[in-house]
Amino acid sequence: MTRTALYRAFDRTSVRFLIAGAWNTAFGYVSLALSYYLFSQKIQYMFLIAFATVLSISNAYLCHKFFVFKTKGNYLAEYLRYYVVYSVPVGVGFVVLPFCIEVLRMDFYAAQAMLTVVTVVISYFGHKHVSFRQNG
Numbered sequence: 001m002t003r004t005a006l007y008r009a010f011d012r013t014s015v016r017f018l019i020a021g022a023w024n025t026a027f028g029y030v031s032l033a034l035s036y037y038l039f040s041q042k043i044q045y046m047f048l049i050a051f052a053t054v055l056s057i058s059n060a061y062l063c064h065k066f067f068v069f070k071t072k073g074n075y076l077a078e079y080l081r082y083y084v085v086y087s088v089p090v091g092v093g094f095v096v097l098p099f100c101i102e103v104l105r106m107d108f109y110a111a112q113a114m115l116t117v118v119t120v121v122i123s124y125f126g127h128k129h130v131s132f133r134q135n136g
Contacts, residue, residue, distance in 0.1 A: 013068060017124050020063040028056035057086055061131075069132035078131055085126035090118035 032052035039048060061082045065071055071078065093115055100111035 013128065014124065017064075017127075018120075020060070020068050021120065024056065024060040024063060028052065029060050031055050057083065060086075060124045064127055064132065069128065071132045071134065082127065082131040085123065086088075088126060089122045092119060092122065121129045 035048045035052045102108040
């Protein structure tokens, strides 16, 4: 791949979205693991999950705003829409994963892999057309 082709590929929103997704996944995992390691003796783990989730979603929002979609202004409106869009794949996961495992008798790991692909696509289009839509 030539340098020009590499720059063109990197400039594509979808490629930046996948790169940000890899970072956001790592950040989310480390946030929860570190929170649990530091505070699990004093704070119930469900509160730690909630804290790490808000922290991870906020990190993901900033990555998507400044690195992926490169929008200007509208911080609060975009942040609130981001949470709304984010709730869709989370909701889909809570419904589809148990359905795949209990009803379709899929292997947990296969079902989760399939669901990950579906939620990445939902998230990409949701964030592109709702969270970070450009008016005008």
